[in-house]
Amino acid sequence: MTETVAPRPRSRAVATWLAVVAGTLGAHRFYLHGARDAIAWLHLPPTLIGAYGWWRMREFGVDDARGSLLVLFLGAVVAAAMLQAIVYGLASDERWAARFGIESHHRRGWPVVLAVVLALAVGAGATMATIAFAAQRYFESRADVR
Numbered sequence: 001m002t003e004t005v006a007p008r009p010r011s012r013a014v015a016t017w018l019a020v021v022a023g024t025l026g027a028h029r030f031y032l033h034g035a036r037d038a039i040a041w042l043h044l045p046p047t048l049i050g051a052y053g054w055w056r057m058r059e060f061g062v063d064d065a066r067g068s069l070l071v072l073f074l075g076a077v078v079a080a081a082m083l084q085a086i087v088y089g090l091a092s093d094e095r096w097a098a099r100f101g102i103e104s105h106h107r108r109g110w111p112v113v114l115a116v117v118l119a120l121a122v123g124a125g126a127t128m129a130t131i132a133f134a135a136q137r138y139f140e141s142r143a144d145v146r
Contacts, residue, residue: 010100012108016089016115020122023081024074028088032100043077050074068137075130082123089116 010032019028024047029040053070060067089112091099 008101012088012091012096012100013111013115015100016085016112016119019081019085019088020115020119023084024077028081028084043081046073046077050077068133072130072134075126075133078126079123079130082119082126085119086116086123089113089119 015028015032018031021027024043026037026040026043029037029043033040049070050073053067053072054074056064056067057071062068089108093108
């Protein structure tokens, strides 16, 4: 007979702030699901690829085609991490308790609200910047075709 081990209770505030501060590295997923979470590990490659693209653009300028393409990965993973922070922060108390075992008397507080507001601002900015930069690079490449 196997015994099921109840998951340790996880704090919504900690998970939300981890998604805001280190979400591109998957810290929120590691906190909630442990080191064996494959999705958490999948945060690292696009973050490193995007960071390399950002470095290339700083080193060689914004006309560097490879850097311009690779930096879009960083924008996408930042936007995804901020979206996850918003989802964590706005999850109902019942759903959070069912998934992560926190007591029912534990309610959302100001730290969670502030993290959600910050995630919304950063995520919207990262999304708009990524889309605008990608569109700019696309239309510049189309203009050079002539």
